[in-house]
Amino acid sequence: MIKFISTSITAFRNRKALDRDLMLPSIIYFFTLSLVAVNPVFLNAELFQSKIKYRGCYEGTMNTGIILFRESGKFEYRHTGFFGITSFYNGTWAQSGDTLTIDYRSEVPEFVGEKMLLTEDWFVKINPISFSETDDFIFYRGFCRGAN
Incomplete structure (x- = not known):
């Protein structure tokens, strides 16, 4: 100026x-x-990307995760943790019934995993050992609500 x-x-x-x-x-x-x-x-870079088909949010006590599934088959996950440390993950995804399979470009974040169950209100990580809706790996569908 x-x-x-x-x-x-x-x-x-x-x-x-x-x-x-x-x-x-x-x-x-x-x-x-x-x-x-x-x-x-x-x-706004969002104008140049495909539309979001599914959006999810996880709000913990000291961290937030935003998960986006785009219509083009692209996947984005941003995790902001303690002291504002942010990690980005992306890749592709596919849907088979109510199961979303995620293929990452880099390492797989333990918080999200490679498969998620899609319900009306939630994205739930499918753990090969156990499955519980009280597990910490649940994203609710939609925008973040500012709960933390």
């Missing part, structure tokens, strides 16, 4: 001898500030 103002003042003072080299920075600053001020939706 300061650079825009100083360049504009310089251009105004030298308006009789204006050339392209002097005006180019002012034009770039003007359009950049206009895009941010007039259309902040332009900066």
Whole structure:
């Protein structure tokens, strides 16, 4: 902003001898500030991705997890823990009945696992050893509610 103002003042003072080299920075600053001020939706990367088919949230006492299943078959998981430490995971997913199978690009986070049961209100991690709705690995469907 300061650079825009100083360049504009310089251009105004030298308006009789204006050339392209002097005006180019002012034009770039003007359009950049206009895009941010007039259309902040332009900066939203969500517009360029496929629509979200399923969305889930986990809100623990000191951590939050957001899970997104996109219509294109892409999967995203963001986990924010203690002291704001954030981990990102992505990959692909497929649905077979009420089971979602997730294939990660990197390591598999223990919190989510590779298979989840899709119910009307929940995403529940399918643990090969045990299965319980009181387990800590439950995401409720929809946006986070701010419960933690």
